[in-house]
Amino acid sequence: MNMTEGNIRYRIDRLAQTENDLQKSIGVENKETNSVLTKIKRSAQKSCSCSKGCVLGFFKGLFPIFTWLLHYQKKWLPGDLVSGLTVGVVHIPQSLAFAILAGLAPVFGLYTSFYPLVIYTLMGTSRHISVGTFAVTSLLTRSVVFRYFPPEIVSQSNGTSLEMNSTMVPDFDNTNAERFSELDLQRAGVAASVTLVMGVFQIIFGIFRLGFITSYLSEPLIQGFTTGAACQVVTSQTPTILGIQIGRFNGPFSLIQSWVEIFKSLPRVHVPTLIITILCFIFLIIGREINLRFRERMKVPLPTEVLLVIITILASHFGQFRENFDVVIVDNIPTGLPAPVLPNMSILGDIIADGFALSIVGFAISVSLAKMYGNKHGYSVDPNQELVAYGVSNIIPSFFLCFPNAAALARCEIQDNTGGKTQVVGIISVIIVLISILVLGPVFEPLPRAVLGSIIIVGLFGILLQFRNLKHLYKTSKVDFSVWLVTWLAVVLLGVDVGLLFGVVFAIMTVIVRTQIPRFEILINVPGTDIYRAEKTIQQRNNNEGILVVKLYSSLYYANKDMFRSKLIEALGFDPGDVLCQRKEAKERRKIELAKLNENSKGFFGIGKNKDRRQDQVTSGDAQGIPSTSVEISEVETEDAWKSNIHSVIVDCGCFGFTDFVGGTLLKQLCSQFNDIGISFYLAACSVDIREQLQRSGFVDVAGMNSVFPTVHDAALFALKNQR
Incomplete structure (x- = not known):
């Protein structure tokens, strides 16, 4: 750490790490996850333990006067x-x-x-x-x-009688009845x-x-x-x-x-x-x-x-x-x-x-x-x-x-x-x-x-x-x-x-509305630093080199998961789910065209002869006016995705106070869809509770252990290395 012209400067040289690598390097072991019943049982045992000191502490807590009166000062x-x-x-x-x-x-x-x-x-x-x-x-x-x-x-009570429901009249003491x-x-x-x-x-x-x-x-x-x-x-x-x-x-x-x-x-x-x-x-x-x-x-x-x-x-x-x-x-x-x-x-x-x-x-x-x-x-x-x-x-x-x-x-x-x-x-x-x-x-x-x-x-x-x-x-x-x-x-x-x-x-x-429609921002890297700030607050073009970094300023849960997905798709410019659907439809169309081709190619006596001709037609494809194969269409759709120059998506989870099963499932689905179209999907700055929920919801099973990072910059460096 150097001091230059009154400004503090720090320089850290370390390897980019995944969250899993970081946990291993600092010697953190997975903590034992206790069931709710076990936690209640332990709490009850702690509360019900009885000793002389415990009883004395209970009465002192119930009647604080006996605590502060012993320390009372005459000057008060x-x-x-x-x-x-x-x-x-x-x-x-x-x-x-x-x-x-x-x-x-x-x-x-x-x-x-x-x-x-x-x-x-x-x-x-x-x-x-x-x-x-x-x-x-x-x-x-x-x-x-x-x-x-x-x-x-x-006004009625000033008269000689006052009618009331008998259920409303409890038995008052005679002394009270004489006084009121x-x-x-x-x-x-x-x-x-x-x-x-x-x-x-x-x-x-x-x-x-x-x-x-x-x-x-x-x-x-x-x-x-x-x-x-x-x-x-x-x-x-x-x-x-x-x-x-x-x-x-x-x-x-x-x-x-x-x-x-x-x-x-x-x-x-x-x-x-x-x-x-x-x-x-x-x-x-x-x-x-x-x-x-x-x-x-x-x-x-x-x-x-x-x-x-x-x-x-x-x-x-x-x-x-x-x-x-x-x-x-x-x-x-x-x-x-x-x-x-x-x-x-x-x-x-x-x-x-x-x-x-x-x-x-x-x-x-x-x-x-x-x-x-x-x-x-x-x-x-x-x-x-x-x-x-x-x-x-x-x-x-x-x-x-x-x-x-x-x-x-x-x-x-x-x-x-x-x-x-x-x-x-x-x-x-x-x-x-x-x-x-x-x-x-x-x-x-x-x-x-x-x-x-x-x-x-x-x-x-x-x-x-x-x-x-x-x-x-x-x-x-x-x-x-x-x-x-x-x-x-x-x-x-x-x-x-x-x-x-x-x-x-x-x-x-x-509160619900603010968490259901929270702020969603695209982050870009401040040149020469590991700091990421909102794109609209920095007077420069996006230099993330094919990496889309997004941040949701709220917890991710069932009420705002649709909003999060729509904002992410808007930032990308395409929907990975639509890309996969188009590929599937193209594949189905190809099967139908091949089936029609097979029927049209059959002759009365020339089945064997037409077989070779059909192979030539399949090879020529576009020359015969037949739609491309599923492989060719997949490549076209992938090329459409690459027009946005996005090869990796990073979600900054630093503002996630919690995520429920629905939120974890959404992240798992997004990861699966992005991986299927060749785009990497990473999470960064996840708390311990968020990582545990991701594991329970199956995200780690789909994304792997190397998809969660301690910081956004770690994830960005890892994404650049994989792309190269």
Whole structure:
């Protein structure tokens, strides 16, 4: 290696080798190929091996708190205390607001901010996420709750009786029945059932190590989904902040129908509620801007939501907003923890799809935040353990009237910005929420619901501002731009659950289309090097000396094998299969002509005499107007092929991530056809998996061991040597 004028130059002198020669020279032996059953058996034996250390490691993995708590540093405590107090206080207004968003009584939000947070603190691997109530999961829960108990039932519940299907009424504890209305308990039962199904799915995913499923939820998809869900949330809260009532719409285009109804109801806007909403928006937006602009200077963010709740509670209590201005308030918030109760088991079969969607959405959002903060602070997050933690955080709370939970970006940001280092923040937050449940519940009863609606909408500003990413996405990747836009439109027009499914299917289809119609290029050699580049990118003529080098920028499999073959034929200028067919047809025609000649040559008495004449006719061929022999026609067809100056074809397999049986069979067929017309066919830069698949599909049996090369240049040199 020499250094010349600041440029690094390397010179390597070696023999051109086939892949087989290279494997022998470096001493690589063929590895033993185990069956799937053998691999499963070995994995099971490894997983089921039991020892003291194994059991201890299992419990440490299941409860990471016992690992990081042993290494806790005292210098982290001040930041964790401040962060825990701040996040705990923020939990309270958010939990009340998101419970209403889920179609439940506000107090159920406090329960959902308590039980899951306790469990995740014990079992989670992230140090910076705060689980509990979240807008998107609340919105998905709302669709299920209102499916069984629409808002119209509220007006009926004020009467003397409320008719319900007996299968929808589980046996609630008397303590719960005294503290909640029957409708509240029924709705909570439906939400708890969804929570149970959601947790079961997440546990199953965690047990079977399916944390990789989030790979199918790309960042543009998640952004489009959360932005669309935010639009749905804003739509659902708009009547609350305007003090109007509209009908409930379900199914596709329900958001458009809701907005049409909202605009029709504008003349009936409740003015006192609107004034409260405007003042809340101004207060929250100013606080948000202060926190954003002075983030670097402020040790603790301004708790705008908490201050707003305190101010409006005092104003509503002393101003008697409900009595004097007919403002809708939170009203009844009982104190104490609920008695455990079995979720509504009668509807589990009907809500499996909803629970599955919630499990994917909740996990995707939570683990995305966990990984983001893990990368930021330099620690790893185990997606599979996170799945188990989320699953348990949903299953156990479902017996305490909780609804589906997930991590919320706003609380996570506060936890990070206020100096939180570990899940000690979660422990402190749990204490704050518990105090609110046991003692402070009635304090929140005068709080106007418009305040909670304002907190929800302003809290979604960060998500709604993701629209600004579209310009950058459009410039960098049209595909990601389309995934973002299609997912957003699907969620807005079709609903959150159907929209998510539509977005995932569309995102997967973009991958399938890109692999089904990938880029195909002809490569030429850069003079004086072993480098091959696309013909259209090099300002010179093709100097490959009768060698066609092609590259497919994708894996070769059943979906794109026809495209690959057609592109290869287009690059060649002829189809080897057609050449072989023409030869076969010419041979058949020759047989027919010879048979006719034989019949015409027979005389009454001159069979022997005509025999010699027939031989002369066969020899003369063209002079008698008889088609050429099969040998002569084969030579003509071969000469037609040589007009393209191609004597060898090399396929660069460097971009093949995999190939299936169909792809391997295609390569085998191409090799056989090219060899039959006198053209050599080689593969280069094949990975170990590709070589194994080629061997299984029979390619090596047809092409031989010397048809696969480690580099394109090795194959090209070998082809030139054989041609000479």
